Amino acid sequence: MELLNFPDAFKVKIVQKLNRFVVLVEHNGQRMLAHNTNTGRLKELLTPQREAFCIPKKGGKTDCKLIAVKEKTLESFVLIETNLQMKAFEEAQRKGLINWLAPQRWNLVRKNALLGENSYIDYLFEEIETKKKLYLEVKSAALRSPDGNFGMYPDCSSLRGQKHLKEIINNPDQAGVLFICALKGVKGFKPHIEGDPQIYQLLKEAKKVGVPIKAISLYFDPEKKAVILENPDLEVVI
Structure with missing residues (x-):
C-alpha cells in the first residue's frame, strides 16, 4: 500500500558523511549537501558510492534532504528519513491500515505529549x-x-531512547512503543543488543510489566518514488 509519494525525488550517490546531520552527495556530476534527519550512525548505509534518493528543500545550509539509501547486497532502499517514517505511520493509521490502532477505535489527540515530569512522547492517542x-x-x-530477517534498533547508544523507555516502564497501563522497520522484506523486529545493551534490558523489563511493544515495516520504492507499507503488524522478538 502506497502511503507517501515523492515525484520530485532524485537519485544521488553518497560521497561521504560529513557530520551527524549532513551528507555530501553527488547528482549528475554536481556535489550537494544533503540534510540527514536520522540520528543513528548508519555506518552500514552511508558509505561512498552508495546509491540514494534525495528530495529538494528550500533554505538552510543544505541543498536537499536525504530520504532513502540502497542496501549493500540488496536492491531495496531503506527509508532513513525519520520525519517521513512518522508521516507514513500517521497516514497508515488514518487510513485504517493498522488494525491494532484502528481510527474507529483510537483518536489521535496530539503529538509530542508530556508523560511524567519531562519526557515528551511522540503521540497521544x-x-x-x-x-x-x-x-x-x-x-x-x-x-x-x-540473517536479513529482522529490523533492529538501535545501531548505537541512545540516552534519549533510554529515558523514554524508563518513563514508559513507569506507566505501563497507558504507554507503548512502536518500532518502524524501514526495510523491505523483514519478518520481524528485535533489539540490537550490541548497539545499546541498556535499551535491550529496558525493553525486556517493559515487556515484563506489560507495555505493548509493536512494530510495522515500510520501505522506499525507487520505481514508484513512494513509501510502501509492507506489514502493519510485525512480529516482535525480545
Whole structure:
C-alpha cells in the first residue's frame, strides 16, 4: 500500500558523511549537501558510492534532504528519513491500515505529549469508547539483522531512547512503543543488543510489566518514488 509519494525525488550517490546531520552527495556530476534527519550512525548505509534518493528543500545550509539509501547486497532502499517514517505511520493509521490502532477505535489527540515530569512522547492517542490514553513512542529501526530477517534498533547508544523507555516502564497501563522497520522484506523486529545493551534490558523489563511493544515495516520504492507499507503488524522478538 502506497502511503507517501515523492515525484520530485532524485537519485544521488553518497560521497561521504560529513557530520551527524549532513551528507555530501553527488547528482549528475554536481556535489550537494544533503540534510540527514536520522540520528543513528548508519555506518552500514552511508558509505561512498552508495546509491540514494534525495528530495529538494528550500533554505538552510543544505541543498536537499536525504530520504532513502540502497542496501549493500540488496536492491531495496531503506527509508532513513525519520520525519517521513512518522508521516507514513500517521497516514497508515488514518487510513485504517493498522488494525491494532484502528481510527474507529483510537483518536489521535496530539503529538509530542508530556508523560511524567519531562519526557515528551511522540503521540497521544485516546480510545474513543473508554477514553483510555495511549502514549506511543516511535523508534526508527533502519538496521537489518545479519540473517536479513529482522529490523533492529538501535545501531548505537541512545540516552534519549533510554529515558523514554524508563518513563514508559513507569506507566505501563497507558504507554507503548512502536518500532518502524524501514526495510523491505523483514519478518520481524528485535533489539540490537550490541548497539545499546541498556535499551535491550529496558525493553525486556517493559515487556515484563506489560507495555505493548509493536512494530510495522515500510520501505522506499525507487520505481514508484513512494513509501510502501509492507506489514502493519510485525512480529516482535525480545
